[in-house]
Amino acid sequence: xxxxxxxxxxxxxxxxxxxxxxxxxxxxxxxxxxxxxxxxxxxxxxxxxxxxxxxxxxxxxxxxxxxxxxxxxxxxxxxxxxxxxxxxxxxxxxxxxxxxxxxxxxxxxxxxxxxxxxxxxxxxxxxxxxxxxxxxxxxxxxxxxxxxxxxxxxxxxxxxxxxxxxxxxxxxxxxxxxxxxxxxxxxxxxxxxxxxxxxxxxxxxxxxxxxxxxxxxxxxxxx
Numbered sequence: 001x002x003x004x005x006x007x008x009x010x011x012x013x014x015x016x017x018x019x020x021x022x023x024x025x026x027x028x029x030x031x032x033x034x035x036x037x038x039x040x041x042x043x044x045x046x047x048x049x050x051x052x053x054x055x056x057x058x059x060x061x062x063x064x065x066x067x068x069x070x071x072x073x074x075x076x077x078x079x080x081x082x083x084x085x086x087x088x089x090x091x092x093x094x095x096x097x098x099x100x101x102x103x104x105x106x107x108x109x110x111x112x113x114x115x116x117x118x119x120x121x122x123x124x125x126x127x128x129x130x131x132x133x134x135x136x137x138x139x140x141x142x143x144x145x146x147x148x149x150x151x152x153x154x155x156x157x158x159x160x161x162x163x164x165x166x167x168x169x170x171x172x173x174x175x176x177x178x179x180x181x182x183x184x185x186x187x188x189x190x191x192x193x194x195x196x197x198x199x200x201x202x203x204x205x206x207x208x209x210x211x212x213x214x215x216x217x218x219x220x221x222x223x
Contacts (some may be wrong), residue, residue, distance in 0.1 A: 157213075
């Protein structure tokens with residue numbers, strides 16, 4: 001009788017252990033798959049961004065020799081790129097909000113910022129060549145805010161700028177750029193426009209706004 005009780009307890013223990021192991025293995029497999037998919041997505045984005053960066057660079061060379069008859073097509077392509085880059089950025093935001101910051105993600109974020117900076121420089125050339133056909137709003141923010149309060153303030157400013165973009169459509173190029181990632185190309189632009197603090201909004205390479213401003217005020221600086 002005692003032997004049966006001990007045997008039953010041992011069997012229950014083994015069955016419980018097996019159930020725990022199965023649950024652990026399933027959880028581990030799911031986690032591994034998610035991490036692998038995320039890493040694979042980042043690697044794919046890296047290759048796509050390399051191609052896009054080269055494409056933007058070649059477009060910049062072309063814009064240098066642009067004549068007024070070609071402006072409409074060039075501007076349309078510039079907005080297509082701007083929309084594509086914005087969509088790609090949403091994925092990075094999701095990973096950041098989930099606190100999934102890895103070395104791969106940090107490098108991808110820097111490549112993304114450089115891509116947006118090149119888009120901005122292309123937009124400047126287009127504006128000069130085509131008689132200022134649209135407005136540019138560059139939002140310099142902190143890519144690594146020190147506290148949740150700073151992050152919340154930046155989120156509010158970002159939402160205001162998104163509303164401005166929605167109101168104005170393709171008359172505005174909105175380019176958010178992390179200004180504190182140690183990227184030389186970005187640092188040069190911050191110094192060139194005398195931007196001393198983050199977050200900051202640069203409108204048409206001329207007007208600088210610090211802190212919160214509502215939609216109506218920002219739109220008042222646009223053409």
